[in-house]
Amino acid sequence: MTGPGRYSYGPYHDGPDPLAPPLDLREALDQIGREVMEGSSPRTALQELLRRGTRNMSGLEELTRRLWQRRAEITRRNRLDGTLQEVRRLLDEAVEAERGALFPDPSDDARFAEAQLDALPSSTAAAVNELAEYQWKSETGRENYRKIRDLLGQELMESRFQGMKQALQGTTPEDVERIQQMLSDLNDLLAAHARGEDTERQFGEFMTKHGEFFPENPRNTDELIDALAARSAAAQRMLNSMSEEQRAELSELIGQAFGDPRIAGQVAALDANLRALRPGEDWESSQRFRGQDPLGLGEGAQALQDLAELDALAEQLAQSYPGARLEDIDLDALERQLGQDASVDARRLAELERELRRQGLFERTADGSLRLTPKALRRLGEVALRDIVGRLRSRRGQRDTARAGAAGEPTGGSRQWQFGDTEPWDVSRTVRNAVLRSASAGRREVRMDVSDVEIMETEQRSRAAVALCVDTSWSMVQDGRWLPMKRTSLALHQLISTRFRSDALELITFGRHAGTVDIGELTALEAVWEQGTNLHHALLLAARHLRRHPDAVPVVLVVTDGEPTAHLEPNGDTWFNWPPDQRTLAVTMAQVDALAKLGASVTVFMLGEDPRLKSFVDLVARRSGGRVVAPDLDGLGAAVVSDYLRGRRR
Known part of the structure; x- marks a missing residue:
């Protein structure tokens, strides 16, 4: 509520959705019961239910299928040479504009500059390095070369710090100096942590000074290292996935990031520190990309990080490791990769498993295995009996077993008489029906009609x-x-x-x-x-x-x-x-x-x-x-x- 008589509506974030449909335990139990009766153990039947899901929620199998589909889309759609292509494009435009500016100039300096351009190596990285001290005559050439350096810096930072590329648009020399200082302080912090020093105070000072670079808002040095190491390892896997020629080009280009070679040196030191602190990260694997959409360094690192997250989610959904539980599934990661619906389905599957246990439908035996409780067996019996009674009633000439002749004993219930019934009348209800019907019609006398007659329901009580x-x-x-x-x-x-x-x-x-x-x-x-x-x-x-x-x-x-x-x-x-x-x-x-x-x-x-x-x-x-x-x-x-x-x- 935003004011008197005014309301604001938005997504509900505080716990489970109160408007979500209730869990259908009956359908779940029916599926489990069928599996058990076909010979599966209750534990296996429960796992099969979670694997297949129900009519109203996707199971683990469907979520896993969507994960692999998402993974295939990433590798089949993209390629990793986006930064190299963009640098090549900017370089070619710069050289062409420079030739255009030099052509009308009759001076010897112009001819010498043209000779320099003619002698540029075919390698993109070598050409960019060769032009580091070149005095541009054309404005377009000068601007494009500046764009190349900024692009390399932005992509380099984005590959190690997610979201950094957007923050570094229009980088000034002061911004570059702040980045250099942040990297230097970060490497000092990581080195102190690697030596086993207490870095709590140093971490606090670092975040106070450079917190703007870390929107994840880590709470301590270990959380900071975890986030950075995952990103750095993804960047390394991206390089591993490139051809040897592409890796060599990028390695040579990185020295031109922001036109300040200190940045590339600090990033290399950062990678070394993170690799020493988190050797368990995947630093060695590679991935084959077969698509046509070029990805830059930052986008490529994100793609590799997404692939790693998808692989981890697939393992969580498989539930094949010892002690696996549905609570292990990272719902935030699942929502990032597959959307909110997938996260909701996974959450409801976990709730379904908890509710089946909480409702007392499973019990653990002395040997640690699960079995159906009497409550669950009664539910399965009800379903089976209901189906069978339906078949009995559908038989021609078959009568309801609750009306099994007048020789039975009353059940306490009654119903309207139908042709062929032989049960005794319920006199008091029959008279009451006649009185109410006559009064509603405005008659002073009471007349009995066949529609007033109710009979006692009976059933056999013999043992x-x-x-x-x-x-x-x-x-x-x-x-x-x-x-x-x-x-x-x-x-x-x-x-x-x-x-x-x-x-x-x-x-x-x-x-x-x-x-x-x-x-x-x-x-x-x-x-x-x-x-x-x-x-x-x-x-x-x-x-x-x-x-x-x-x-x-x-x-x-x-x-x-x-x-x-x-x-x-x-x-x-x-x-x-x-x-x-x-x-x-x-x-x-x-x-x-x-x-x-x-x-x-x-x-x-x-x-x-x-x-x-x-x-x-x-x-x-x-x-x-x-x-x-x-x-x-x-x-x-x-x-x-x-x-x-x-x-x-x-």
């Missing part, structure tokens, strides 16, 4: 013991059935844990062996190359679960894509054979009969079209009084959930 046996053999992974199997298990677990909490669910996996797992273990289960489909062992564990709950409706669901090829021997060993051994089929069918005696029918969800598998599952269905369902992969979850609801209503 079920559910054994979900899922095939985890390698063929499930190989044929793309791994993820649908996990999503189905998540959805069923979510349905039972939230809607039918009295039901007892046992998750059983079977490959060469069978075992019981919790939902977290199943979600994070990694695919393992393993031969064998030990349905016999899985049914043994299912029977044990049903016996623990004798008062519950038994429900056994089997998801598999192959006939049994393994069984459990009495001594606990596993017998495997392909093609299936008759003993394997016999003991498996015997376990199916044992389940039938417990009142459990076995529903088999057959994935695949193998004729032998079809014959086997048909036999299982006949022996147990169950059925066979052959869903496609997208319909697997809906088929399992539907059969579970059907089984618990028996």
Whole structure:
């Protein structure tokens, strides 16, 4: 606010943008959950999310692509001989103007001057040095030669001190003297620091006297050295990137900077001091430039400094070094190179990672690895169940499971009656609706209408013991059935844990062996190359679960894509054979009969079209009084959930 009733608006700089859209943790968790269920570890899944990003923010991969694109633009567009070209142009103009001024002069001095011009060497640097004491007759020649010296001085200073070129436009002898004094004092400061002396007071005096040359405003000698060494190393890399002839030309020209050879000497001493103080800087590498736009010394040093900054950012974005964190990314450098949008995306990626951890969606195990928390698993289950319920409702003739007949118990909710409903009326709500409708129409008497009728929502409250046996053999992974199997298990677990909490669910996996797992273990289960489909062992564990709950409706669901090829021997060993051994089929069918005696029918969800598998599952269905369902992969979850609801209503 600038005054009473007047306001000023501008960019927000004090922390995160308060108007930025909130982080979409749901989308992030869905992506992570999918990766985990496909076999990635939670840590790997999180890294993959950060690499790819989300719909609303670029990931590290996209930011890295833009970095390399920016890097390629610098090297493909530019060349490093801009200063040499500009000096050559100014020199040629000066010589041509001087010849024009000498031509009408009949004196011997004019002929001698022409001879001097004719004898100038072809080398630009040698010609400039040769003309150092030449007495110019033309104003253009004199002015151009002065421009050459000023240009060399400005470019030399710009290559070591960013932003100096603009500050030195129209340099006077007094300015040159101030630069000479600054360089001398700076070299004294660096030499004292190299000797290990306490330079705090000397640094303060130096900045008081010469602070105008350092807009970065360093706070101490080390920060000053860091800034200068990075720039000086970039200038050296630029020289390394030139041809040998170009380097020789520039080295010879630099002595003419501002027409004062002391400047070049001080800069050489500065480079030596910085190289000794910061040997870790990259002083030796070079870069190939293939473009057509000429860069001067200062612009070339900036280009090399930009390339180094881009390389450092690429390493930060790769997050491939030990202890890497998104907080390591230099957001200021990223904004300089790619713009504000890139900086915002990187900041939001770091916030997303912090928020996922803060919200308790990851927890660290005893061995230091990450795993999804129950909260995260519930979220994944909600998504899986919502998708499956949507598929159930889209089936023709399929009714909402919350309206599962009048024999159920009220849930406490009600809804408007629809044709075909058999639930009991909610009398009080129905009468209230009739009264309100009649009063709103201005009638004194109350008349009941079919639109007034509300019925009680009911649901079955009988208890079920559910054994979900899922095939985890390698063929499930190989044929793309791994993820649908996990999503189905998540959805069923979510349905039972939230809607039918009295039901007892046992998750059983079977490959060469069978075992019981919790939902977290199943979600994070990694695919393992393993031969064998030990349905016999899985049914043994299912029977044990049903016996623990004798008062519950038994429900056994089997998801598999192959006939049994393994069984459990009495001594606990596993017998495997392909093609299936008759003993394997016999003991498996015997376990199916044992389940039938417990009142459990076995529903088999057959994935695949193998004729032998079809014959086997048909036999299982006949022996147990169950059925066979052959869903496609997208319909697997809906088929399992539907059969579970059907089984618990028996």
